[in-house]
Amino acid sequence: MSRNENPTVTAAASDGTGHLDQDGLLPQLVAHLREHRTRLRQEWARRIQEAHLLQAMTSQEMTAETTLVYDNYVEVLETGSVEALQHYARDLSERIIPRGVETNEVVGIVLLLRDVLARSLFEKYQRDFSLLNRVLDAYEPAANRIANTVAVSFVEERERVIRQQQDSIRELSTPVLPVRERLLILPIIGVLDRERARQLTVQLLSGIRTHRAKVVVVDITGVPDVDESVANHLVRTVDASRLMGASVIITGLSPEIAQTLVTIGVDLSKMNTIGDLQGGLEEAERLLGYSVARDDGVGGP
């Protein structure tokens, strides 16, 4: 196979730095990788299986993916284009992240491909040691660059996906509900720590502006433990809302807990607290100037 392919090897690479693709080694290399595409791709897939990588994929998926990745890989090697490389890496990440592939697997398979190809180059050029060295010198940096870009892009893409998921979970966990014109309800469910209290307040404040709310009902029935720090968060939320011209009604705070908070020195005087959500909504309507009276006479206390 490697009989006549010995190009003119002059006294090159003497300065040890080797300016690589100058003497057309890369095209030659790429041609070789194209020629032996099927065999090399299979070899690669076999190595992936041996290394127990990508086990979340079926063998069909595996064949499809490895073929696609192989072709892209060679193409990027050929063009050396950063855009193509990044595009390739993003594309790869997008396809495999939803399948639960881990970072080390991605880096692993790309490095395996690099090695499979390097070994094939080794076999091809092993008779001419100096040529082999130059070929590997040309190949290694390019291959490293691919591996690197793929890894970085994968990590970035994964972070982006995770961030997106976190954002949507966070939004779900503290919905600001516009019940009627100028009235918002904020039902808080779960533990209220400092960070969450901050997010919630920020969300509420922008909700106030978006909906031009005059009254906000904050329902804390779903907060398991109302202690001093939770109460202080609420006081700040009330203050901040007021700065934007909205009044806050707190509902779901039992009289006993309210009493306890006052005893330990929490200033509840600025807070408008009402036992249950229904009562809170009625108070809100009163503040907004709507009539509370109802035709069927079911009105609360």
Add this chain to the structure above:
Amino acid sequence: MAAVGPVGSPDQSCASPDVAALIPLVRRIVAARVPDRATVDDLVQETLTRVLAAAGRVEPGMLEPYAIVTARNVVASMWRDQDRHRRHQHRVVDLRPPPAPDEDVLAGEDRAAVAEALTRLSERERTTLLAHEVEGRDTRSLAVELGSTAGAVAAQLNRTRARLRVEYLLVSERVEPPTERCRPVLLAISSGERRRQREVDAARHLLECEVCARLSEPLMERGRARDDAVRVPVRGDADIVAARQAARELATRLRFSPTDITLIATAVSEMARNIVRFADSGEVVVTELEEPRCGISIVARDAGPGIPDVERALQDGYSTYQGLGLGLPGARRLMDEFAVVSETGRGTTVTMTKWRGEA
């Protein structure tokens, strides 16, 4: 006397990718060269530590090439006596005389190298640098003299220092850069300017050029990203606004949330006002942080009378001027970390940090 607020967990970094992802690669490189397993483990660790240290200063795409280069160097240094090289690294740029008197020979060599490196700068670069470093002239007065702005002079000085570091290394290692691309690459690394590193494709060059690969290491360890620090002199009311705008700009660039940006700007405002009220003049320095994750650091410094009782000043309601008494304790609540160092008669330094959160 220091007070520190709650510290954020170091879980997310600015732009530095997962260094752990480099482990298989590094291990492969090292294992190919070193037979003994325990030594491999050690060298992998050593490599990753160095890579991690430099991670914040190189652009993301450069991390793997850097890891490869570092791994090779770490292995090589195991065989080679690195003593002299190491001693050099520590004073790549210090213009002051070396402190240890027992290293006379080395010191002489060092001074000669610095002198030689200085001759390689342009006349203007050299004069400005010496005026600043040796005569202690400030950027403001130099700017007036040069018909430029203080900011431009500061930037020029940073570039000159970066060049001096490069030239010094070349002199003391007695190497001529083998290609024309070497100097621009080394300079980009030395100055820590990531955009420039990308422009000259430093990553690729480091893989291809052994000389630069070797020289880049001390440069990365030494070079700090100085272009990310903003210094605002605070002398009067208008400077309070300037200081908080500087903080706002950097925080925006670092993609802090709008809420956090406002918190930071408010804290800076409070601290800058303290300087104007109590000390007449001082400065606010705003810096990007990259480790353990992305953040912003604010240092408010003055040479005023100092705070006699820092503990008390950190309590709500303590104030000696017409504010709400919220200065220190208020700013502390807005930031993640907060420390005050004050010495009566000598001045006060407040250091505050905010990490970019998940929100």
Add this chain to the structure above:
Amino acid sequence: MTSPRLFSILRQGLHLIASVHTALDDSQLVRFQADLVERIGADRARGVVIDVAALDVLDSFGSRTLRDIAEMARLRGAVTVIVGIQPDVAFAMVELGMDTGSVVTALDLEEGLAELDRCLAASPLPGP
């Protein structure tokens, strides 16, 4: 109205509308306060709306100044409503620990004027 570019004070009926147009430093804030308080007296205003929507920061000094203005206005028989505090600014103010208790606020200018009418209807004649 020494510096019309920094802030403006306009009369509308019995009310004054004071708008801050840009970030003010401390001495500019002091001048704003002096100008506004003087106008309240000169115009015998019953109500004042201060629009601070252009402020990206309201730190302790800024808040203190607004409170002082409201207090001085009250002593001259006028009600003050602060409008336009941005969500992030409001958040920073409470995190800073500002006591914002006594100041009347509204979402924007329109709401502020409505709020003034409500206040004045509730207490027809305040005054020293």
